[in-house]
Amino acid sequence: MTVEPFVQSSDLIKKGDINMNFIQVDKEKCTQCGLCVNVCRGALGIGTYGPEVIKQQCISCGHCVAACPNGALDNLNSPLKNQVLLKKNLNLNADSAAQFLRSRRSIRSYKKIAVPREKISKLLDIARFAPSACNLQGVSYHVIDNPNTLKKITEITIEWAEEKYKDDTSTLASSIKTQVDNYHKYGIDVVLRSAPCLIVAITDSSMMSIGRDDTHFALAYAQLYAPTIELGTCWAGFFENCATSCYQPLQRILNLPQNMSVTGGLMVGFPKYTFKRLVDRNPLQITWE
Ligand SMILES: Cc1cc2nc3c(=O)[nH]c(=O)nc-3n(C[C@H](O)[C@H](O)[C@H](O)COP(=O)(O)O)c2cc1C
Numbered sequence: 001m002t003v004e005p006f007v008q009s010s011d012l013i014k015k016g017d018i019n020m021n022f023i024q025v026d027k028e029k030c031t032q033c034g035l036c037v038n039v040c041r042g043a044l045g046i047g048t049y050g051p052e053v054i055k056q057q058c059i060s061c062g063h064c065v066a067a068c069p070n071g072a073l074d075n076l077n078s079p080l081k082n083q084v085l086l087k088k089n090l091n092l093n094a095d096s097a098a099q100f101l102r103s104r105r106s107i108r109s110y111k112k113i114a115v116p117r118e119k120i121s122k123l124l125d126i127a128r129f130a131p132s133a134c135n136l137q138g139v140s141y142h143v144i145d146n147p148n149t150l151k152k153i154t155e156i157t158i159e160w161a162e163e164k165y166k167d168d169t170s171t172l173a174s175s176i177k178t179q180v181d182n183y184h185k186y187g188i189d190v191v192l193r194s195a196p197c198l199i200v201a202i203t204d205s206s207m208m209s210i211g212r213d214d215t216h217f218a219l220a221y222a223q224l225y226a227p228t229i230e231l232g233t234c235w236a237g238f239f240e241n242c243a244t245s246c247y248q249p250l251q252r253i254l255n256l257p258q259n260m261s262v263t264g265g266l267m268v269g270f271p272k273y274t275f276k277r278l279v280d281r282n283p284l285q286i287t288w289e
Helices: 035-039 063-067 094-103 117-127 147-165 171-186 205-229 237-244 248-254
Strands: 023-025 044-046 051-053 073-075 140-144 197-204 232-235 260-269
Touching: 023 051, 035 044, 035 063, 063 073, 094 205, 117 140, 117 197, 117 205, 140 147, 147 171, 147 197, 147 237, 147 248, 197 205, 205 232, 205 260, 237 248, 237 260
Parallel strands: none
Antiparallel strands: 023 073, 044 051, 140 197, 197 260, 232 260
16 A cells, blocks of 8 residues: 655645645545545645645544545544444444433432442543544543542532522522432432542633533533443532532642643442333424524
8 A cells, every 4th residue: 555645735835834744645545536625624625636735724533534435545633543444233223322312311329339440431431532622622530439538529519509509599599408408407418429439520721611511522422321331420510510619628629730620520330220211301392494
């Protein structure tokens, strides 16, 4: 196979733009069909010999390489050798995919056993493949499985809620006060549901907004994947609200690097119960024009 760096057309490339030469084309395989250009967000164009870089727009998404029907293209930013050839025989149809998606449940009762760290790593390894703005992939994780720390996080979140909502008469506040009562009266861990593990998603504080969006996708992937490795999850919204309010006692216990902020939390554990039915939800609301 002759894979050689594509000769860039000099009128399109600014002098000194050394980062632009990241496309390699096997000229024997390339039919110049333009598919790689069509799936790209704007970095590639079709030149005399096939695709070439026309703008500094590559976000290393790998689409150009993944879409090429002939395996003719390589991109140094997202190498062909790191891509996986798709199997055609995945037995997923509209019904099985719908059942898979609808079967995801928020788990609020966990077995009192620890989750092996390898399992958590496996779970989060799938979250890497969720979409991220500009393919930035800026979400990382701080995983807490120390029972004392988890207990402390719940206590601190409860303290925060009591302080924050004490003079608040809104519906949200009254619901939170009921939860706080349940914690004090019955010892129910209304914050982390006594889960043996909490995944804290974090991003650089300078990109909090994008980081939160990316976190939601990433942790949704983890939530969907979890049951396939016997795990259950639940979004830790109560904890997240406390963490994103920068409550000092919680910040101290999380002890994150100074430039990092919390963008989400996910409880994880082995579910205590199994669900026998798919639940119903509000009817679809949709408008057309
Ligand atoms: C942003 C967000 C925050 C949430 N926070 C909590 C939480 O703090 N505690 C909890 O038990 N469930 C929490 N949930 C789970 C929802 O209550 C749950 O998704 C909803 O009841 C529907 O159930 P299902 O996820 O099983 O379909 C949260 C969900 C979302 C999307």
